[in-house]
Amino acid sequence: MASVTIRNLVKRYGDTVxxxxxxxxxxxxxxxxxxxxxxxxxxxxxxxxAGLLRVEEGEIWIGENLAVAPEQGVFIPPxxxxxxxxxxxxxxxxxxxxxxNIAFPLEIRKVEKKEIRKxxxxxxxxxxxEDLLGRKPRALSGGQKQRVALAxxxxxxxxxxxxxxxxxxxxxxxxxxxxxxxxxxxxxxxITTVFVTHDQTEAMTMGDRIAVMNTGCIxxxxxxxxxxxxxxxxxxxxxxxxxxxNMWPAQVKLVQGKRMADLGFFAIELPAPVFxxxxxIGAKELMVGVRPEHIVIHPQPQERAFEAQVVxxxxxxxxxxxxxxxxxxxxxxxxxxVSGLEIGQRVWLAFGKGKVHFFDRxxxxxxx
Amino acid sequence: MSRVQxxxxxxxxxxxxxxxxxxxPLWSGVVTALKSSKxxxxxxxxxxxxxxxxxxxxxALDYLKRPLVNSLxxxxxxxxxxxxxxxxxxxxxxxxxxxxxxxxxxxxxxxLYIPPQVQLIPMTRVMSNVGLYGKLxxxxxxxxxxxxxxxxxxxxxxxxxxxxxxxxxxxxDGAGIWTTxxxxxxxxxxxPFVIAALLQVTIIWNDYxxxxxxxxxxxxxxxxxxxxxxxxxxVGAWNLQMAGSIWVALPTLIIFVFLGKYIIRGYAGI
Ligand SMILES: Nc1ncnc2c1ncn2[C@@H]1O[C@H](COP(=O)(O)OP(=O)(O)OP(=O)(O)O)[C@@H](O)[C@H]1O
Ligand SMILES: [Mg+2]
Numbered sequence: 001m002a003s004v005t006i007r008n009l010v011k012r013y014g015d016t017v018x019x020x021x022x023x024x025x026x027x028x029x030x031x032x033x034x035x036x037x038x039x040x041x042x043x044x045x046x047x048x049x050a051g052l053l054r055v056e057e058g059e060i061w062i063g064e065n066l067a068v069a070p071e072q073g074v075f076i077p078p079x080x081x082x083x084x085x086x087x088x089x090x091x092x093x094x095x096x097x098x099x100x101n102i103a104f105p106l107e108i109r110k111v112e113k114k115e116i117r118k119x120x121x122x123x124x125x126x127x128x129x130e131d132l133l134g135r136k137p138r139a140l141s142g143g144q145k146q147r148v149a150l151a152x153x154x155x156x157x158x159x160x161x162x163x164x165x166x167x168x169x170x171x172x173x174x175x176x177x178x179x180x181x182x183x184x185x186x187x188x189x190x191i192t193t194v195f196v197t198h199d200q201t202e203a204m205t206m207g208d209r210i211a212v213m214n215t216g217c218i219x220x221x222x223x224x225x226x227x228x229x230x231x232x233x234x235x236x237x238x239x240x241x242x243x244x245x246n247m248w249p250a251q252v253k254l255v256q257g258k259r260m261a262d263l264g265f266f267a268i269e270l271p272a273p274v275f276x277x278x279x280x281i282g283a284k285e286l287m288v289g290v291r292p293e294h295i296v297i298h299p300q301p302q303e304r305a306f307e308a309q310v311v312x313x314x315x316x317x318x319x320x321x322x323x324x325x326x327x328x329x330x331x332x333x334x335x336x337x338v339s340g341l342e343i344g345q346r347v348w349l350a351f352g353k354g355k356v357h358f359f360d361r362x363x364x365x366x367x368x
Numbered sequence: 369m370s371r372v373q374x375x376x377x378x379x380x381x382x383x384x385x386x387x388x389x390x391x392x393p394l395w396s397g398v399v400t401a402l403k404s405s406k407x408x409x410x411x412x413x414x415x416x417x418x419x420x421x422x423x424x425x426x427x428a429l430d431y432l433k434r435p436l437v438n439s440l441x442x443x444x445x446x447x448x449x450x451x452x453x454x455x456x457x458x459x460x461x462x463x464x465x466x467x468x469x470x471x472x473x474x475x476x477x478x479x480l481y482i483p484p485q486v487q488l489i490p491m492t493r494v495m496s497n498v499g500l501y502g503k504l505x506x507x508x509x510x511x512x513x514x515x516x517x518x519x520x521x522x523x524x525x526x527x528x529x530x531x532x533x534x535x536x537x538x539x540x541d542g543a544g545i546w547t548t549x550x551x552x553x554x555x556x557x558x559x560p561f562v563i564a565a566l567l568q569v570t571i572i573w574n575d576y577x578x579x580x581x582x583x584x585x586x587x588x589x590x591x592x593x594x595x596x597x598x599x600x601x602x603v604g605a606w607n608l609q610m611a612g613s614i615w616v617a618l619p620t621l622i623i624f625v626f627l628g629k630y631i632i633r634g635y636a637g638i
Binding site: 047050051052077078079083084085087088089091093094095096104105108109152156 | 531533534536537538539540541542543544547551552555556
């Protein structure tokens with residue numbers, strides 16, 4: 001078990017810079033989830049921590065040990081870092097049995113045969129795969145392969161556990177199971193874990209903290225609630241949450257002595273701290289964001305509401321996504337009930353009190 | 369009979385006659401090898417032997433036994449050494465890209481395309497400088513090294529199919545380059561070894577030019593060169609020549625019949 005500290009990491013592939021001076025502090029025993037659009041450098045970051053890639057600049061500390069520091073010529077090879085990794089395709093060796101696969105890291109370390117046997121059986125029991133130990137990988141299902149990969153990764157009690165989209169090849173039901181299982185395992189073993197995913201739900205439910213990456217940088221690190229409720233900038237606001245936050249451009253205006261954000265078709269009063277923050281950086285052009293569940297749909301005209309038309313209603317289990325159009329712009333609202341709503345109907349929309357996000361349009365920074 | 373059926377019969381007849389035509393030399397070789405010298409003169413090359421005899425086969429084998437052993441030695445040494453180095457180089461080229469590895473591999477591929485005629489004179493000089501000219505050792509050395517580019521090529525192409533994540537997983541699990549090779553790559557190499565070995569075996573066994581140029585005397589000759597001499601020593605002894613040819617062709621014939629699909633994979637580079 002160890003913390004991981006990354007300082008000003010830079011990784012280039014020829015002319016493209018995959019990681020641009022990234023810093024991240026991962027606490028001991030923490031489960032941190034890396035999310036970000038495709039190509040933002042998640043795999044690159046993970047491989048750099050594992051030592052499968054060499055970076056150009058920066059430092060990586062694993063616990064007390066400096067693992068990477070190209071400026072000082074430090075590079076600890078992957079086999080000496082005490083990290084374990086689960087790959088997207090599981091990378092289970094096809095010529096070995098399940099037992100052989102799980103035992104592999106210990107055999108390499110020349111652990112005694114009896115000890116290996118004991119540990120493999122222990123781990124297999126923990127993951128409920130003891131019946132499969134004699135099988136060859138081609139006789140395993142996707143979910144079983146995934147457990148074998150997990151077992152192989154945890155058998156040597158790694159300091160850090162890296163997982164690159166380990167659920168990508170599982171169906172929806174297995175994903176939920178695997179999610180719960182990995183979380184349980186991680187809590188029991190207390191291994192520092194870095195988990196890459198594309199899945200919002202996985203990120204929100206599994207992470208002690210989430211790090212949102214974009215084009216080789218980290219935009220924000222924080223607890224799932226923090227990221228959801230207080231996104232630091234437009235990118236994080238747009239990336240976290242599904243369906244994504246509704247956004248409109250707006251201008252700061254003084255209307256009848258009140259400071260308002262003017263959306264063109266609608267105006268919202270700016271809270272005093274937001275106005276101060278905007279003034280401090282001289283922001284006149286804003287972006288206003290409201291999460292779908294913070295849009296209230298009224299069938300009748302209302303004070304402080306604007307008119308819209310229902311375009312489409314999408315049931316998503318116990319809730320509904322209602323797609324609307326207002327002044328030529330589409331938006332989406334998530335509601336508990338759609339009784340009395342019809343496609344094509346005229347409705348009035350209001351924003352939940354205190355649930356509106358304001359951003360400076362040029363820098364993308366949140367104003368609060 | 370319907371039109372479709374009769375057309376099909378026609379196609380089969382045509383194919384059969386082509387097959388027959390292709391097999392004619394083999395037939396002629398086998399029947400001639402089973403005839404006595406007198407019968408060879410008295411009958412056509414296609415008529416079956418009236419009184420079949422194994423004498424020519426036995427005599428040819430006796431004449432070729434030393435060169436046959438020589439060729440076996442060449443095939444064994446050349447195949448094992450080239451496959452061994454080819455496998456390691458293929459592994460490094462496919463899984464450990466380093467600065468300039470592409471250029472280096474290009475050089476390896478170019479080696480495959482240098483015609484032996486260009487290398488005859490320099491190679492003869494080299495061999496006589498190291499004191500191996502005329503000896504079997506010259507050929508052993510030559511085949512060991514000449515097979516490496518081809519084997520590297522075969523192994524590299526086939527190793528590309530092994531997911532890189534296996535290598536990475538092994539590294540993270542604690543294995544270095546060589547442990548990974550031994551524990552992960554080598555056990556997955558059965559097919560590439562079979563393909564590369566078969567290619568090497570057939571190439572070395574059938575090669576004539578290098579043996580002709582670099583060796584002297586029956587004790588050093590590969591079997592292909594000795595076979596050509598069979599013609600010179602026995603005037604018009606067709607039955608002996610055919611018997612000798614059968615002995616020489618037999619191993620490769622067996623390989624092609626039973627393992628031909630691997631050879632095709634090797635040449636196709638897949
Ligand atoms: N071997 C490579 N050579 C050149 N460029 C590369 C290489 N590997 C990755 N890149 C580039 O580096 C950037 C980051 O890639 P990376 O694989 O880390 O993205 P990712 O966040 O894992 O994406 P995904 O979510 O699709 O897996 C991308 O722009 C990619 O094109
Ligand atoms: Mg990736």
